[in-house]
């Protein structure tokens with residue numbers, strides 16, 4: 001943590017770092033956050049993979065979201081990008097800006113919960129805080145993590161390697177997080193039912209790190225599903241200069257969401273265009289199907305073949321349950 005800007009006149013930055021963040025610096029290379037920087041080693045023969053994600057209150061999360069969930073989610077979404085690259089985590093840095101008007105007690109309670117969520121996530125995925133900075137802001141709360149990982153240089157998973165004839169695969173289930181967002185935005189499900197499973201998917205996404213690493217050398221392209229399945233597969237197709245054809249009926253969907261879609265077909269957009277699931281969408285040669293299934297089994301992560309790569313320029317065609325194409329108004333979440 002840098003020492004150039006006190007977070008606020010009301011509380012001491014060093015006190016906060018010691019109390020809430022030093023316990024997260026479990027890697028010896030973090031020097032307990034007492035030095036000007038941190039060090040980490042990349043395993044021999046591997047290369048460093050870097051990714052960063054920021055979250056702004058009112059745009060990427062709701063004011064009512066608990067700080068503990070935010071801590072988990074901010075780290076998890078960064079680890080999900082490492083997973084999509086086939087990388088194993090090495091550590092992360094954290095920067096955040098807290099609103100200037102907060103009272104010390106409010107700051108203390110928030111940081112306590114937030115750091116607990118971070119600890120839970122970093123313990124689950126075996127990584128460590130390496131450094132960061134805390135500042136105050138006159139704007140909304142803003143949180144950012146930069147995560148570092150490593151993978152063998154020739155086996156880093158990219159978006160650009162999909163080939164015509166490859167199979168398209170998706171892990172886990174798709175659409176649950178978008179269902180939770182829709183409910184929080186005021187939509188009432190039939191009979192006022194609640195969906196705790198969908199809430200958990202939105203609040204505590206589970207990055208597919210094990211799967212990403214076991215797909216090294218097998219998958220030809222990969223991305224994590226953060227913007228929506230059609231949009232993220234579209235990113236792979238654009239980067240690879242190909243197209244994709246997927247079958248709606250083969251997309252893995254939770255039983256709860258499947259039942260809702262049966263009563264309201266308009267909800268298919270949650271599955272095709274909803275973001276925030278943090279599953280992996282990837283491609284692999286048809287001849288590697290058995291290897292994909294073995295890699296998924298080793299990673300204890302279910303994967304499903306949803307379609308194939310065809311000649312094209314970035315377009316994703318979706319066949320509905322009746323075989324007719326599904327048209328989407330909006331491919332994924334627009335941030336601006």
Ligand SMILES: [Mg+2]
Pocket residue numbers: 080081084223224226
């Ligand atoms: Mg991503």
